[in-house]
Amino acid sequence: MGKEKKNQTIKFKHPPKIIGNYAIVGPKEGEGTFKDYFDYVVQNDNFGEDTYEKAERKMLEHAIMGAADKAGISTKDIDVLLCGDLLNQIISSSYAARSFDLCYLGVFGACSTMALSLAMGSAFIDAGHFQNIACATSSHFSSAERQFRYPLELGNQRPPTAQWTATAAGCSILSSEGDGPIITSATFGKVIDFDICDVNNMGAAMAPAAMSTMLAHFRDTNTTPDDYDLIVTGDLGKLGSEILIDLMEEEGIKLGINYCDCGQMMFKHDQNVFMGGSGCGCSASVLNSFILRKIREGVYKKVLFMATGALLSPTSCQQGESIPGVAHAVVIEKGE
């Protein structure tokens, strides 16, 4: 090859501040590891709506309003909403956007959406294009399960490699003004496919993409894992994050105890979720609760947040295709 590797990372000259963030989760998630950190725990999966899809949308709207409120601004002050989700035609996002008076830029990165929206939003703020941008995403166990796998009513057994799609939504408000943790760089990922075809093994499908983006990030920023207080992947789960550790070690990079995974951490051992949490809402809710609070408190000064997405489609799986993955990353620092 010989050709120098392409730069995948933007270093921001005017790093945006996260002036507000909000995480809302379902009842099961609200009993998990981060139960004391979420802003709101829904008492019922339906959240008072007659369908799971509407419940998911309501949680997303709730997250956007909550984040604006915590930022001390009105939703009218938000210029742009960068938002996506797992449902077909990203309906949670599109219908949530309808409720607010703002520009809507729909994005799709499957479970990497929180990092994708933060990366794109940061680039817009850095360039001075807008003042306040809301980056948000959501997922719902029941709406995702019936769309991607089987109707819940079927009572299917879940294999040991399965992850549990989190019922959760998260939103961060990025701003050129104000106080809060800052986003100092963003690394965009490539689509990577290691020929995994098992719709119940998302971790294995995403790990190669996580490796690709992580290597690009360390290379582009000339950093090593030791430069971060926390390196956190989106939702590789237990199996996927072990695969990532192995893949990185083969590349000569050792991920140490400062590495963890939102999917692996989200639920407790006795919650019967096998390989851990997944879904856009998993990393979105962990970031917008625990991680950002710990950055604000000064426990973490520099965090590499990398959300991973399995570009899973029932249609393409039925047509014999494998499941490609993608991962995007942002560096979040305490700032002054």
Next chain:
Amino acid sequence: MGKEKKNQTIKFKHPPKIIGNYAIVGPKEGEGTFKDYFDYVVQNDNFGEDTYEKAERKMLEHAIMGAADKAGISTKDIDVLLCGDLLNQIISSSYAARSFDLCYLGVFGACSTMALSLAMGSAFIDAGHFQNIACATSSHFSSAERQFRYPLELGNQRPPTAQWTATAAGCSILSSEGDGPIITSATFGKVIDFDICDVNNMGAAMAPAAMSTMLAHFRDTNTTPDDYDLIVTGDLGKLGSEILIDLMEEEGIKLGINYCDCGQMMFKHDQNVFMGGSGCGCSASVLNSFILRKIREGVYKKVLFMATGALLSPTSCQQGESIPGVAHAVVIEKGE
């Protein structure tokens, strides 16, 4: 209200150049109005693949390679692919991205995707974040029809308000260097819903969003329709574009003979498509063939290209929801 209207428009300080563009269409589209302008007309809807979804993906890959070739660069020189389509989980885009060695940013704006990707890509280039960005999208009559409406095998009658999803893909390569038409501003749209529930009347569902973005554009840039040689909407079709003309007139703005619509123009009268073309590929293929050629030739010096999207979802329609719309716009000028 009293509050000043929010700015939805970015004026670029370093306008990106469209250094290459490519349009590929299906056989029916290849017999339409712009038959002499397309780069490639596929002879068979299957394009040698065993499913329509794979055919659509292949057309999209073809468009990306073709645009890079016409730009005089290798696909390896493309830093970022901004891409989306109509299929669930935007599989045409994700799987096409897998074929290339580049960063992939998935976007979703339904049929507004060509303008959305150009607007976002221009913002990235303007800020100096990347050198070459490919903006692309596709649609396929047969894959869209079975996903959004009925299986073709059912032989359903089409009502007179229906539009024909174009089998087409288009790609523009944006660059900070080189020659070509320039993108001087971009206007991002809001999600607008006028309570249309008919999945066979997309034009009516999108027209209010088109009005909203067009009004914002004229307001933000302090221009009138007379300032443009061509104002072209995405795929409102005959009915939708008439509704837009009426809505704009109610707002005191008269759209004259310099206004037209890609959906309305794409097919000939005897092609039996009722209200005209639609789908991401409709505006993408008309832009990347006829319109950009006429800009290069100097026939048009300043064009407002506004693609419109109906955020239609079979799931939400079944749950009694109406169909919201969104529209995004870019101004393309001849440059020097």
